[in-house]
Amino acid sequence: MGWVSAGDGYEIALIEGRVAARPTAGRAAGRRLKSLPKQLRDHPEVERLRRLAEWLDRHAEACLSQVDTWMVSSLPVPTGLVAEVWPDEAWRSVLRDLVVVGDDPDEPGFLRDVTAEGELRVVNLDGETVRLSPATVTLPHPVLLSDLADLREFAAELGVVQRVEQIHRSTWEKPDDLAEQATQVTEFAGAKFTSRFGLAARATSLGYRVSGGYATCTVRDAGCTVEASVWIGEPYWDGDTETGGLSWNDRGGRPLPLREVGPVAWSEGMRMAAALYAGRTVEEGTDA
Known part of the structure; x- marks a missing residue:
């Protein structure tokens, strides 16, 4: 978002979620100020940008929550929907670098890009960028990933940082020797x-x-x-x-x-x- 005029002699912009100002004249012209001048704090344009920043924060939280729900539930998501939201930075920052699978559940990879036509560009465990065009894409829960240890190691090599906790999420595998009629786990009781x-x-x-x-x-x-x-x-x-x-x-x-x-x-x-x-x-x- 660019700079917009606000009052006499100032421009404002939304930078990293905060309203910033710079003078348009004088020796400091074009130089970003450390804080908003007093005369701008109640300016209508400043208030408009503040409301926009609040909306963007809510939007980013909603995107994070939705993608987390898709991952925890391992829900198949229409690839067309992923392509539609990908240009939005809030969606892209949450989806990028998540492990996804297409038509072959045994071929997971890290999602790096999505084209407008719905083609996924995924880096697999061989380090190759492959192109996938499935009707739906799944963000698997980590307990379902048989290659989880390899994915964690490869993610470290790539410098992958996931905003949704997926491959580094704490997981527990169900024991095979559970009593037939047991309905309760007491391992964490009594705290x-x-x-x-x-x-x-x-x-x-x-x-x-x-x-x-x-x-x-x-x-x-x-x-x-x-x-x-x-x-x-x-x-x-x-x-x-x-x-x-x-x-x-x-x-x-x-x-x-x-x-x-x-x-x-x-x-x-x-x-x-x-x-x-x-x-x-x-x-x-x-x-x-």
């Missing part, structure tokens, strides 16, 4: 907190929903919607509390046997439980 409100605040700050006495996350796994939940204490109780077990329910609220929980739902549920557990009160001393 003590001095305040139930504090534990609830931790859950929401991590992006999880608090409903009743539970912290929850909803995941779409293999076409099914599953909700993982961890007990965090009675609502409105502000005394000491501790985390309970982790369980999963289907869309109708039926508790799922652990053997029926899909790999993505399992990993995301364990990730939530571990993140809550990490904020526990740790006792000091030799008996801690």
Whole structure:
């Protein structure tokens, strides 16, 4: 966005999300000022750019949230849609360098560019840039990537930085020796907190929903919607509390046997439980 006139003797522009000003005359003409002059702070054009900056921030957050949802759920996204949003910097900065797969799920690669015609340019694990034109493209959850270790190593070589946490996302694989009737994981139960409100605040700050006495996350796994939940204490109780077990329910609220929980739902549920557990009160001393 270019510089626009604002008042007598000044121009303003939106630079890195903030309104900047520069004089148009005098010795400092054309030189960006460190702060807005007092006479510009309430100028209509300055207020317009501030509102634009706020909208751009909300737009960027919405793009990040949407792409994160696509990745966590491994949803196939129409390639035409990706091509349509790619020119938008907010979308492009989130999508670029994510691992994607086209028609062949065994050929993942890092998304580097998209043409207006919907052709994807992807760098594969051989270091080659390949061109793909699938009807849909998938951003796989990392627990589904068999080449995850190789992708992490190659990403380090390329200097890849993902805005959506994908290949460096914490993952948990479901054990094969689960009891047939088991419906709860207690690995992260018993984490003590001095305040139930504090534990609830931790859950929401991590992006999880608090409903009743539970912290929850909803995941779409293999076409099914599953909700993982961890007990965090009675609502409105502000005394000491501790985390309970982790369980999963289907869309109708039926508790799922652990053997029926899909790999993505399992990993995301364990990730939530571990993140809550990490904020526990740790006792000091030799008996801690």
